[in-house]
Amino acid sequence: MPNGSGEKAKGAILSRAVQYIHHLKENEARNIEKWTLEKLLMDQAMGDLQAQLEEVKRRWEEETMLRSRAEAELEALRNISSKEEGVAGTKRRNLDDNDGTSQSQEGGERDGKRQRTD
Secondary structure, three states, X not given: OOHHHHHHHHHHHHXXXXXXXXXXXXXXXXXXXXXXHHHXXXXXXXXXXXXXXXXHHHHHHHHHHHHHHHHHHHHHHHHHXXXXXXXXXXXXXXXXXXXXXXXXXXXXXXXXXXHHHO
């Protein structure tokens, strides 16, 4: 810096440097506030999403359990139905067999009666 004007220039430079440092500190403080607020909002949003996720998981487990119960009941009903069909088929066969025997016996009795009356 030439001659005696160097001191004024140094003072101006130092003054501007101090102002710039204050400006940086203010920006840093604003940014910290902004980031802190954003972090709080993000944490709240994450908490809400976590709660929603837990609710969906709980509902999923309930639906899975209900579906399993319904499938078990359906299987039980199918088993009962197939057993009933098997019993009904056996009864029908027995009835058919008995009806044939009864009819032939009745026919024989009628023939016997006819023979007696004849």
